[in-house]
Amino acid sequence: MCxxxxxxxxGTKWYLNPKxxxxxxxxxxxxxxxxxxxxxxxxxxxxxxxxxSVNALVEELPYSKDALEALNKMSEGANGGQVVPLEDTIxxxxxxxxxxxxxxxxxxxxxxxxGGQNKMVCMHFEPFCDLLKxxxxxxxxxxxxxxxxEAIELCKDCYKEGLVQWVQWCSMPNVIGICNCELxxxxxxxxxxxxxxxxxxxxxxxxxQIDQNKCDGCGGSPQCLLACNFGAIxxxxxxxxxxxxxxxxxxxxxxxxxxxxxxxxxIDRESVAVAKDLW
Amino acid sequence: xxxxxxxxxxxKCVAPKNCDLKCIKTCPxxxxxYYPIDTSREDSPVMITATFPFSCNGCNLCVAxxxxxxxxxxxxx
Numbered sequence: 327m328c329x330x331x332x333x334x335x336x337g338t339k340w341y342l343n344p345k346x347x348x349x350x351x352x353x354x355x356x357x358x359x360x361x362x363x364x365x366x367x368x369x370x371x372x373x374x375x376x377x378x379s380v381n382a383l384v385e386e387l388p389y390s391k392d393a394l395e396a397l398n399k400m401s402e403g404a405n406g407g408q409v410v411p412l413e414d415t416i417x418x419x420x421x422x423x424x425x426x427x428x429x430x431x432x433x434x435x436x437x438x439x440x441g442g443q444n445k446m447v448c449m450h451f452e453p454f455c456d457l458l459k460x461x462x463x464x465x466x467x468x469x470x471x472x473x474x475x476e477a478i479e480l481c482k483d484c485y486k487e488g489l490v491q492w493v494q495w496c497s498m499p500n501v502i503g504i505c506n507c508e509l510x511x512x513x514x515x516x517x518x519x520x521x522x523x524x525x526x527x528x529x530x531x532x533x534x535q536i537d538q539n540k541c542d543g544c545g546g547s548p549q550c551l552l553a554c555n556f557g558a559i560x561x562x563x564x565x566x567x568x569x570x571x572x573x574x575x576x577x578x579x580x581x582x583x584x585x586x587x588x589x590x591x592x593i594d595r596e597s598v599a600v601a602k603d604l605w
Numbered sequence: 606x607x608x609x610x611x612x613x614x615x616x617k618c619v620a621p622k623n624c625d626l627k628c629i630k631t632c633p634x635x636x637x638x639y640y641p642i643d644t645s646r647e648d649s650p651v652m653i654t655a656t657f658p659f660s661c662n663g664c665n666l667c668v669a670x671x672x673x674x675x676x677x678x679x680x681x682x
Contacts, residue, residue, distance in 0.1 A: 370640035371652070377638070378656040387606045387659055439638045440656070442626045463644025510635045513656075520659055 327596075328408070328528060328605055334499035339531060342414065346499040347421040349451045358497045361404055362454050365496060369461035370439055377513060381521075388522055398525045405502075406525035407494040407514055411532055411579035411592055412481065415491045415504055419477045422451050428471045430455020431480075432462070436511040443511075444468070447484055449477055450503030454496070481506065488553040490515075490578040492527060509555045519556075524605060532577035532592040533601050534558070534570045540589035541567040550581035550590060572601040607681030609663055611636065611655035617675035621651050627670040628653060634660040637667065 330340040340346060352358045368376075389397070398406075410418070422429055430450050437443040446468055450458060459466045472480070481491060484506035492514065496502040509515055517526035536550070543566035550568050551559040558574040559581060561567075570581075570590075582590040596602045613628075620626055620639065629637045638656045641649035653675075655661070667676045 369644055371642070374638045374640045374652075374654055374656060378654040381608075381656060381658055384659075385607070387608075439640055440629065440635045442629045442639070461644065463641070464647045464649075465641070465644060510633070516635075516657060516660070520657065 328531065330408075330499060331531075339414065340499045341408065341410065341493045341495075341501050342417055343499070344421050344424060347418065347451070347501045348425045348427075349422075349454060349496075349500060349502060350425055350427055352497070352500040353453050358500060361497045362457060362502070365405060366454060366457035367461050369463075370435065370465070373435055374439055377517075384521075387520070394522055394524070397523050401523070401525035402498045405494065405496055406498070406528070407492045407505075408528040409530040409576045409578050410491050410493050410504075411530060411577065412485045412491065412583070414530075415481050415493070416478050418493060418501060418504060419449075419474050419481065423474055427452040428455070429474065429477050430459070430469060431472045431477075432458060432469045433465065434505060434507075434511070436507070436513050438465070440513065441511050447480065447489065447506040448503070449480075449505070450494075451501070454502050477504075485580060485583050488555075488580045488584060490555055490576070490580060507555075515555065527576075528605050529575075529595070530577035530579075531595050532579065533572050533575050533595050533598050534577060534579065534581050534590050535593050536568055536570055537589045537591070538567050540587045541585075542587060543567050544586065549584045549586060553580045553584040555580070572598045573604060575601070606659065608658040609661040609681060610679045611658055611661060611667075612677045613637075613653045613655060614675045614677075615652065617673040618653055618671075619673055619675075620653055622648070624672060626651075626653075627672075628667040628676060631666045631670040633664070633666070634662065636661050 334340040434445045434448045437445045489506035492507050514526040548568045560569045636657045639651045639653050643649040
């Protein structure tokens, strides 16, 4: 369990606790509402310019330890996210209907504004999705509500494609939505990997593990390695099998999905000594 | 680790109509981003910004791709 599960999970993972998925209720809190509004209503301009200005201000990397701690702390009251495997995604997506909340599908801002590509794979819950639509203007022409079943099917398809699911919070621990991410577009993964800001994309509660008996190295073209966004897979040329580096692995599980031999499984991060504190 | 200096001259930029956002699509590291200045118009002019200068490796593909030569890249000092 990460620190947020301990603090907000009430016996389960913070993003699986149904209390934390009641965005309509969170909306009633003026502070949380104002965070949602500033995230949504700024629109693409605010998103792009915020990232640009933060990176313009910083003259040199890496950030200091104090700076990173301050940024992570700040994100708790604002926005951040955590990587989740498909099974957790599915559980999250079954929750909004309990509170009579719709799920809004929209275009992925990262792929659109950083790649000029339109991919409808980003989901948010009511009332945030409605707010977002207002600020998107003509960009929202394909936005629509989807049923939980459609949302789950979409995530399953994305997972097969190799996209990583990421659950976003708005003022921890309120779950605001799920995106299907990939590098080099995803701004939160890049903020995590380049600037080292952990709370942009906290690693998942899992680590991938490869069963060497089942791995045949895909004849020298390892599908898991090709799928991994994070460079966590190494290929042993001498042994012709793939190995997961647990210090890099984000535990998203896309490698597991892509393995033709079903040689990969996700195990608890806490069961791997070198990985258990590497969030 | 210092960053490249990337400057986009919006006076020369003709995006999005006349260039198909070549800088955005060509950059392998996705340094650039764009947004429509007026979200209520489909044909709104756009703003192009170098958002991840630390990702830039100085390949200069963007400089070559931009026809009006609106982009300049210089290495860290």
